[in-house]
Amino acid sequence: MAFERLTADARAAVLAASEDEARAEGSATIEAEHLLLALAAHPSLEHLGLDRAEIEGALAREEERSLATVGVAPGDYGSPTPTGRPRKPKLATSFKVALHRAVTTAQVCGDRRIGAHHLLGGVLAAEHGRVPRALRIAGIDVAELRTRL
């Protein structure tokens, strides 16, 4: 699996942080958006000025808007349930795709090791899905952000 290529530091910290984000949300899966939240709080990416709380808010708004397009208001179920899942969340396809893209980018750049910036690049490469939709809502220019990686 691609994760072996990460530095031990990046691997442990980022995966654990992504899992924490998924658990906090009561999610049974670790999605690309959980990786994004983890990376937004990553010390090595601090210079990019990503605001974890802002992205979290944008993800919530993205969900509300998506539900609104089919006439659904989340009501009292809008926030995660307080009873989390004891089972370990599984890596979702969106997470694996982001990871795969990070590996490919690193290879293209000739970097032997995958760092947090490669991972963020992998997350930001998605054209569709919750991540680009939420970032658009947050007013973050993804194309510009990618040039700074």
Next chain:
Amino acid sequence: MPTAPPGLEDDPADGLAAVGALRRLADRVEDATVARAVAGGWSWTQIAEALGVTRQAVHKKHARRLSAAGLESGDR
């Protein structure tokens, strides 16, 4: 709550995003409602029948989670 601007619902991207959002919402509704049912004395058999799934399925999905939260069904 913000609503979609007129015409936006015609974009397949919104409908596709709604599918994921509905699945997550359904999970949250199930989690919260099963917890409420168990707290209200419902058995796993009754909850399973109401959800239209097997007792084993509902037990496997929720028993540990609710037990960790201090909730036990009558027919554990």
